[in-house]
Amino acid sequence: MVKFLFILLLLQQSIICAQDSLVLNTKYSYDKVDFTEGKWINKAIAPSIFFVASAASWSERENIREIRNRYIPTFKVDYDDYLQYSPAAAVFGLKIAGVKGRNNTLRATISYASSLAIMGIIVNTVKNSVDVERPDGSANNSFPSGHTSMAFTNATFLHKEYGLVNPLYSIGGYSAATFTGLGRNLNNRHWISDVLAGAGIGILSTELGYFFINKFYKNNGDNEGLLSKISGNDNPSFLALKVGSALGTTNFLKESELDDKKEVGFEAGLEGAYFINKKWGIGADITFSSFPVLKTHFDLDDQGLEHVDIVTQSLGFLNFGIGPYYAYDFNDNFQLMLKAKLGYSIGASGKILLKDDFIDAPTNEFEIAEYKPTDSFRFNSGVSLTYKINNELGITLYSDYNASSSTINYKFNEILADDEMDDNLNASAKEKMNYVGIGLKLTAYF
Structure with missing residues (x-):
């Protein structure tokens, strides 16, 4: 999805x-x-x-x-x-x-x-x-x-x-x-x-x-x-596609001890706003963000194995938001826009897998655990600069800050239960899912 x-x-x-x-x-x-x-x-x-x-x-x-x-x-x-x-x-x-x-x-x-x-x-x-x-x-x-x-x-x-x-x-x-x-x-x-x-x-x-x-x-x-x-509309109401990179902050996945494993992610979404005049409008967005996690490598020479890899499927979030927009035209070609939105973030479930050739399975992998971030409220603010190709279309450079908190719940495979775990197969970590999105938007005015 x-x-x-x-x-x-x-x-x-x-x-x-x-x-x-x-x-x-x-x-x-x-x-x-x-x-x-x-x-x-x-x-x-x-x-x-x-x-x-x-x-x-x-x-x-x-x-x-x-x-x-x-x-x-x-x-x-x-x-x-x-x-x-x-x-x-x-x-x-x-x-x-x-x-x-x-x-x-x-x-x-x-x-x-x-x-x-x-x-x-x-x-x-x-x-x-x-x-x-x-x-x-x-x-x-x-x-x-x-x-x-x-x-x-x-x-x-x-x-x-x-x-x-x-x-x-x-x-x-x-x-x-x-x-x-x-x-x-x-x-x-x-x-x-x-x-x-x-x-x-x-x-x-x-x-x-x-x-x-x-x-x-x-x-x-x-x-x-x-x-x-055909009649024009002087207000900067728009619909835009946004695609860019998602840069997690330093405390992203810190409690799960994966902060040094996170990679640059991506975000893509649809954003639009209706302006009641040339300066002020109300807008909303729907955005998906994904954050890959580097695999963890373990050497097991003492057990007669060269190595195994632990692979964590990328974290994914579906985000919604709504809030005020402000537009300022430098001239006929360049437009600055500011925004601040409140919304909701829905986390996607994922798996943590053990991968190696010695694992007797079609894909040479074994599921260690499942994880699921809880849904949470989200704050989003940003600034963008649009170059208008014509009255209907523009290319926009944007930078957004996104902040939310979510608890990641882990459920481990029952096969891994032992005395040290007290048969407790569940764990959780409260994480700050803060990141900066930087990219381009294709903006259409209506």
């Missing part, structure tokens, strides 16, 4: 990235649009982010699958086989109902067919070239995810046709695509890198399909007048 939240949050941001850079109350000349101008730079942001994220997650894909197997090993719900088509079905349903979009039905159909052709060529060419085995071992055509590519092609189709009419159409379409990609991971049919690449291919395919068809028609749409209906 841990990194599936990350997948959900990252895919969700395509709702924003794939948005056109809108020119309010202006009809622009189509024949000036080409790949070298700023508008196409904006269109390329979403696919580029997904492709970079896919490459960055490649080395961690097996670790991410291990977390899925740790929490929901038997998950099997095939909703993603059908949900991928829902945004396109919505477009044609709206056309039949007489709701006017960017183009008439014939032109929209031609643009959609072109987008599908581009997507199909890219997906099948890559699938047959890279030969990546699926995580469930069923075939060697895992990369990229065809379902996710189809879902994001359809979602961008809905956005292109009706996003200017009402942004809720875009939100609905990209939400369906998001849950399709999530389903491919939950069902163990694709690696995270497959899904991220598929999302990028889907968005890019539709943008290219519309580009070429618009060239043929020599304008940007049959109903360009819809652009004049």
